[in-house]
Amino acid sequence: MGRQPCCDKLGVKRGPWTAEEDRKLMGFILGNGGRCCWRAVPKLAGLLRCGKSCRLRWTNYLRPDLKRGLLTDDEERLVVDLHAKLGNRWSKIAAKLPGRTDNEIKNHWNTHIKKKLIKMGIDPVTHEPLDGDRKQPQQASPATTSAHSSTITAESKSVDGQQEDKHIDIDKDNTSTGGESSPPESSSMNTNDSGGGISSNHDQDPLVKWLLEEEEDPPTGDIDESWLDLTNVDNVEGFNFITATTPWDVIGVTDWLLDYQDYGVGNPTFLADVSMVESSSGSNL
DNA sequence: AAGGGACGCAACCGCGTACCC
């Protein structure tokens, strides 16, 4: 098949992004509205990066609507629940956690949640009790993490698989959905969800239905809706990005915004982030 | 104080899919 590389490797910069590069990329996307494909972005933005790298940088770091910091307990719970239903489909999971990226969730899963579950005697892949815990009573049932109300509230201080201070709440009909669920597929997941790795049991699950509906708002009231208020520009103090006189000069509240909402610039919380980018490049400095 | 290992995050790689010609 000989698929061509996404970009010419020669002369393409790799590695951590600098503040200057961030500025250029953000400036281009915000200023031009990204009226072209990612492949053309680096050239037009004056970056020696491949388009793929630009897209990743934007979606994982520069996007205005991104939350930062550790996942909250609620978010973590939701991730566990969603993972039990969907497996490693991080993008699907991320889609249900506003402001979080698939990469972020994936990293958090691998570095935090996975370990927690293992300490609790739960297989992070299948969400079933680990071998040593199979004889555990109800608390360690397969539904422990997939139940809608499951909670992981305490850091297990156990060592060697011993469970201590484990706090899993089961207070709903967890047996109907989680009990007989097939293990989520953990790899080579088909991006098409139609039937994919979800059991028919899960298809009946309201949560799964919600998960698979792209346009529907999440049921949690967890969303920071402040950004929806377009009149709220109180947070633009210090805003001096490029030559804008108002935030909206940069945002360009024009039709492209509507056309390119995927960039996330419709989210006014970016204003604060823009000034942040202005002052630093985040983790790279 | 210094060295080494563990940890966490950002970025890269390669594959699958959708779309276009």
Place this chain on the structure above:
DNA sequence: AGGGTACGCGGTTGCGTCCCT
């Protein structure tokens, strides 16, 4: 219909930071 291109996704890696000895 088939090939080429671009994008999105999940797995993996690299490297900086933290922590322990």
